[in-house]
Amino acid sequence: MKHPLAIALAPILATFFASTVWAQEAAYPNKPITVLIGYPPGGSTDLTGRAVADQLAKKLGVPVVVENAGGAGGAIAAMRATRAPADGYTLFVGANNEIAINRLITPATVKYSYQDFTPIGLVASQPMVLVASPSTGIKDAGQFLNAVKARPGGFSYGSSGIGTALHLAGEMVKEQGGLFMTHIPYRGVGPLTTDLLGGTLEYGVFVLSSGLPLIRSGKVVALGVTEKARSPAAPDIPALAENPKLKNMDIGVWFALMAPPRLPAPVLTRLRTALNEILQTPEFRKTLEDAGSTIAPPNVDMPRFLAEETAKYQKVVDFAKIKE
Structure with a gap:
């Protein structure tokens, strides 16, 4: 049987912890952010990720550090992102390969899917x-x-x-x-x-x-x-x-900003707002357009986009019987 004092304190403690979490989320960000990239420096994903990180630092007012964690076709960094704390301090810039395609090709080794991220937004395509x-x-x-x-x-x-x-x-x-x-x-x-x-x-x-x-x-x-x-x-x-x-050919390489699953709503809103502002920044647009990319429109319906893209890839994988 619970002590009467514990029963009386329970709602007070719950309110205290909830308000503490809310205050932490409302103050986001207040320390450096890491952006994971699944390839070595120099490629199109790395260029896109560094451009995003540079602009995020300006928009959010904290250092944003890029970490290249190459290997397994980008899957190592993607997996790390899905398992990171859902606090907004670990983000991931990836392409369709590591976000959606790898799982279809190597389901025995790639244990995550696009549904295991919190999608912040589409960045660009090429x-x-x-x-x-x-x-x-x-x-x-x-x-x-x-x-x-x-x-x-x-x-x-x-x-x-x-x-x-x-x-x-x-x-x-x-x-x-x-x-x-x-x-x-x-x-x-x-x-x-x-x-x-x-x-x-x-x-x-x-x-x-x-x-x-x-x-x-x-x-x-x-x-x-x-x-x-x-x-x-x-x-x-x-x-x-x-x-x-x-006439039905329509496939490209796209890049997206993703976060770990179950990202708190206030943090997600802050990041989505920042990304939408970044997409309109002339410096950012020039960097990516000079590299052959087309900037994504703001506020893409990411769950729908990811589901449709994955279904498209699944059809091709099944046709070609691609498995590793």
């Missing part, structure tokens, strides 16, 4: 681009489709690895075009580029920012970007969807 080696003589998507259709299994395309967004984009082209091609996975874009330039590989898929220098210099031929519309960063490159046989 299309991929299907390219041809100049040795093929192929100049556009129509010629590509005709050539591959005429020789089923006679051509290969390369990506930066099995289960990457680049791989899924290539498989989506195959599915929608009714094509039979062999996928060649590479360890990054370096060796992929070497084989394209050397003519030992006919086709490849790049993130637009990686492919543009090669396209502009004439080392590879752009056949089309993978998102539904042309990219503002390269409006002269057609969208693959402009070809009637590929």
